[in-house]
Amino acid sequence: xxxxxxxxxxRILRTCDQSxxxxxxxxxxxxxxxxxxxxxxxxxxxxxxxxxxxxxxGRTATWRPAEGQVRELVRLKPDSTLLELCxxxxxxxxxxxxxxxxxxxxxxxxxxxxxxxxxxxxxxRLACRRYERRFDGVCRR
Numbered sequence: 001x002x003x004x005x006x007x008x009x010x011r012i013l014r015t016c017d018q019s020x021x022x023x024x025x026x027x028x029x030x031x032x033x034x035x036x037x038x039x040x041x042x043x044x045x046x047x048x049x050x051x052x053x054x055x056x057x058g059r060t061a062t063w064r065p066a067e068g069q070v071r072e073l074v075r076l077k078p079d080s081t082l083l084e085l086c087x088x089x090x091x092x093x094x095x096x097x098x099x100x101x102x103x104x105x106x107x108x109x110x111x112x113x114x115x116x117x118x119x120x121x122x123x124x125r126l127a128c129r130r131y132e133r134r135f136d137g138v139c140r141r
Contacts, residue, residue: 003052003053004032004036004052006050006051006052008030008032009040009050009051009052010050011030012026012030012032012037012040013040013041013044013050015029015030016037016041023037023038023041061104061105061108062095062097062101063095063097063101063102063105065095066089066094066095067105067109069089069092069094070085070089070094070102070105070106070109070111071109071111073085073088073089073092074106074111074112078112081099082099082100082102082103082106083099085102085106086098086099086101086102089102
């Protein structure tokens with residue numbers, strides 16, 4: 001969610017000063033929350049700026065320091081499962097990751113997620129056909 005514009009903040013403050021409306025009514029008129037309005041008024045009272053604060057960036061991803069290790073593991077064993085990659089990374093001295101974290105890391109790095117299958121394609125189709133016959137012609141997995 002983006003921060004409210006400086007123009008909107010100024011209009012809200014002008015309305016608070018000039019009208020006899022309650023804080024809740026002003027907040028409803030401008031489509032903001034009452035807590036936002038209270039925080040804005042508190043910032044003015046304390047002499048702070050009304051401009052939105054800068055985004056601080058959030059936490060660094062756990063896997064980011066080991067990005068090179070993750071790339072190398074995928075290059076060496078491209079058919080490894082997510083769990084195997086997590087275990088190999090931990091054994092290699094990297095951070096201990098969960099499979100879902102490894103999945104997000106691979107997505108962000110643009111590395112392949114789909115692993116090669118153990119069976120040839122025709123065997124999979126044959127298995128699906130057998131399954132279809134058992135369940136009214138609908139292949140459900």
